[in-house]
Amino acid sequence: MATPSRRCPRFMGGILPWGRWRECFSPHPSPLRRLPGTMWSMQEMPPFPPPEDLRWALRGLPLSAWWYFPAVGSTNAVALTWAEAGAPDGCLVLADEQTQGRGRLGRRWYTPPGAALAFTVLLRPLPDEVPALSRWAVWGGLAVALALERQWGVRPRLKWPNDVLLEGRKVAGVLAETLWQGDRPRAVALGIGVNLAPQAVPPEAWLDFPAGCVADAVGRPVARWAFLRFVLETLLAWRTRVPTKAFLEAWEARLAYRGQPVQATLPGGEWVQGVVEGLTSQGALRLRLPSGAVRVLRDTVTHLRPIAEEA
Secondary structure: OOEEOOOOOOOOOOEOOHHHHHHHEEOOOOOOOOOOOOOOOHHHOOOOOOOHHHHHHHOOOOOOEEEEEEEEOOHHHHHHHHHHOOOOOOEEEEEEEEOOOEOHHHOEOOEOOOOEEEEEEEEOOOHHHHHHHHHHHHHHHHHHHHHHHHHHOOOOEEEOOOEEEEOOEEEEEEEEEEEEEOOEEEEEEEEEEEEOOHHHOOOHHHOOOOEOOHHHHHOOOOOHHHHHHHHHHHHHHHHHHOOOHHHHHHHHHOEOOEOOEEEEEOHHHOEEEEEEEEEOOOOOEEEEOOOOOEEEEOOOOOEEEEHHHHO
């Protein structure tokens, strides 16, 4: 893992130009080519001036570095490329707009300018974190849910495996993508998207599940960068708790559809119906089937819907 050299202290709370970053961290990454769907490669990256309230929102957070783009293809794609180049744990990539945002199972993620949060935290898993790596997408969702509770007093629910619901509508999603070296995870790009304003709700043709936004749920506009800080503070505070029983309990307490009948669609079009009982110790979903048997569902599920929605 790259570490700060003595001539460059740990960078916090601002844009660190790529050339300066290369001077401050070793080993030095090799030059990168232009990335499809992004505005610039790292060596070409201009000094995009971030909004002043974003600078204030990130001030003092324990981030290695952060970069802001007015528009980018995908913040996850940028973060993974920077991980290949040696970027350290705790880097943040955020964008006002994503033009090629992506979600779970190759789905698109809609991020118009000025209406949503779209950011990725680059993480370097420690050896003792690897066994709980399957929980990291939920870690992002739980951070959003706890931030919503803290700021607005609402009751978000975590739709298994990686969505955040308010009033039954999806307002946030998380995509954790891992960079592997053999069987060892080198880095994880933890991407989080949150619909804050009505303009962030995707076009009807994009939807496979009802979508909403935080502003509609709380009845007022949301200060975007202030909410980002709430999410990041919560995310960072919970990192050491991800492998613990307390994390699983916090997740299960907010689990959507618990005690309700649902239909889960599996790869190949197979589907199964049952009542959501809770989670296994590994975070898989437990369904009580009409026969009384319990079926455990893992993250190959393509859709999860309450039965009432199907009627």
